[in-house]
Amino acid sequence: MLTDKNISFTSLDTLGEFGLIDRIEKSFTPKYANTIKGIGDDAAVLQGDDHFYTLVSCDMLVEGVHFDLSYTPLKHLGWKAVVVNLSDIYAMNGIPNAITICLGINNRFSVEAIDEFYIGVEIACRTFAVDLVGGDTSTTRGGMYIGVTALGKVEKNQVVYRNGAKKNDLICVTGDLGAAYAGFRILEREKQVFLENPNLQPDLAEYDYVVGRQLKPHPQIELISWFKQNNFIPNAMIDISDGLASEILHICKQSNVGARIMEDKIPLDIQTQKVAMECKMDTNTFAFNGGEDYEMLFTVPITAHDTVKKIPNVSIIGYITDKEEGVNLVSKQGSLVPIQAQGWKHF
C-alpha cells in the first residue's frame, strides 16, 4: 500500500477520513503476539494477563474542527475530551482505568483557563474512576489541540468486537439519537445571532437537553455495568461517535452481514425533533449523520429479545440480515432506502 516514491500528488479530499484510515490500517496489520486486535475497532486489544486484555484507544479534538471555544466552556471541553475516549473502552465491553492527555495551547490561554479545562478533566476522571497518569503540553502556532488516550481492561471471555453480529441478531441502541447534533445546530445559530447583534443574549432554556448532549456527553457506563451484573454479552458493539449510518455500516462490513433499521423505531427526543423542524431538516439526517451522541449500538441474538427489553433505556431498532440484502433503512412507508456513510469530511 505504502510506496516510497513520490511520483504523484493526490489530494487528501479524494480519500476522506475513512479512506485515509483504511489506507493506514492496511499498512499496519499487527505483527507481534502481544497485539490481539490492532487498528479497526473502537479500541485496540493487547495481551494483559491470564484473565484480562488491555484496551487502548485514542481520539483527538481540534479547535475549529471539533469544537468552537466561542460557545464551549473549557470545563465542559475537559469533560468531553475524557468521556469520548472512555466511550471507546466501554464499546469493547471494557472498564477504563487510566488516561493520558496531550494538550496543545497557544499563549492566548491564561493559567486560569487551563485550570478550567483540567477541572472538567478531573470531574470526568472522578465520575468514571480513572486516573490521569501522563501527558504532554506544548504551545501551538494555531488553535487548541487535545489528544487523549484511554486505557482499560476487559475479561478475555467478555471482549466485544464490531465483527460479531450474526444474521437475525436484534440491533439495539441506548438513549436517543441526533440530540448532540441538534445542540450543535442551536449553538451555531445562537452564535450567528450574537455576532450580528452582541446585545442579544441567547435564550437556550428550551433547548437545554440537546445543548447539554453536545457540550457534556455521557458515556454508556450504565449499559456495561448492566451487562456485567446480568452476565450478558452482546454479539457486536460500537459507540455512536460519527452517526448511526457509519456505525451500523462498520458493524455490517466487519461482521460480513447486512441490516435493516426501522425508521419508526429510531429513538428521538422531542427537542431534537423540534430543532430539526426549525432547521427544515429531516430528523433522519440528525440521527444517521449527526454524530457525537456517544450512545451504544449493539446486536444480540434474537433469543435475547426478552432480556434486552429489561435493559433500561435501550431500543430495538432493527435486525441483522444476510450480507446480500445490504444495509437499509425501512422507511415509515415501508420502502427500503440504502444507508450510506457520511462520517466526517474534514479534508
Next chain:
Amino acid sequence: MLTDKNISFTSLDTLGEFGLIDRIEKSFTPKYANTIKGIGDDAAVLQGDDHFYTLVSCDMLVEGVHFDLSYTPLKHLGWKAVVVNLSDIYAMNGIPNAITICLGINNRFSVEAIDEFYIGVEIACRTFAVDLVGGDTSTTRGGMYIGVTALGKVEKNQVVYRNGAKKNDLICVTGDLGAAYAGFRILEREKQVFLENPNLQPDLAEYDYVVGRQLKPHPQIELISWFKQNNFIPNAMIDISDGLASEILHICKQSNVGARIMEDKIPLDIQTQKVAMECKMDTNTFAFNGGEDYEMLFTVPITAHDTVKKIPNVSIIGYITDKEEGVNLVSKQGSLVPIQAQGWKHF
C-alpha cells in the same frame, strides 16, 4: 490547586512548561489501585499481571515548535515521532510493544506526503518490534500535529524510576551529548542561507553526524538489552529529551539528593564541538540545554564501577551527593557551578 473561580488571569509565561506540568501533577495524584505511578516519570506504571507492569507514555510534536518541515523529511519525522516515545518506555527499563498516533494535518498535505510519514512510522515500528494499534486523524486549521502514545511492559522487580538515586551513586550517560542541538543549529543556519539565496545548495556532508542526530534519533534499546542480559538494574534512570541539566535535576529532585557532574567527562562528538565553535557558543550549552539527544542518563551503586565500564558506549560523568551539596557542574578549572534547568520555554 485548581480553583473553580476565574478571579484573575495569569499568563502562561509565568509558569512555563515545567511549572504547568507541576500544577497538573499536583491536581492528579493517583486515586485508584490500578495506578502504580502516575504523572512525574518517563512513563506511567499501571498494574499489568502478576509479573509485569504496563507502561504508558505520550509525547506530542508540533509543527513550528518541535519541527520545521522546510528541512525535516516526513519519513524522518514519522521515525522520530515513534522513537521519542519508545525512549520513554526504555527509560523505565521496559520493552515497548505498541503505539497509537493522533495525527493532525491540513489539506496542503497530499496522500503521498502522509504515506511518507507512515513509512517512517512503519520502519521505526519494525526496527523496535512494536505494532501501531490505533490512532485518530483530523484536519487542522493550522500546522501539523503528532501525538504518539507508547505502551510497554516491564517485569515488576525490574522497573527503574527517576527517584532511586542514592548518595555516592555513579552518574552515567550513553553516547554523546549536544549533537542533536548542533544538528538543529546547522539546519537552521542552512535554511537561512537558502532563504537568502535559493540558488545555493546546502552542503551538509561535514555535519552528517549531528544532522542525523537531530533528524533521526536512536533510542537506547541496546542499553536496556545489556541490562537484561547481564541481570543488572540501575538505581535511577531518565532519557535525555530536554538536555542534561533538566534531566539530572529531575533525578536529584525526585531522589532527594545532590549531584556533581565533571565538565571534562561530558561526552561530546567532534562535530558537536566544531558547530559550537562556529556558533561561538559554549559546548556546555549544547550538552546541558540542547535536548533531543535521547541518550540515557542513569545512576548505579559505586560498587558497580567495574560493571559499568563493560557496558558499550557508556561514560561515567559524575556522582550523587547529599541533597545539601546541591546539583553542580565541576568545571575544568575545579570550580563549582550550580546547574539550572532551562527546558523548553514554549509559552
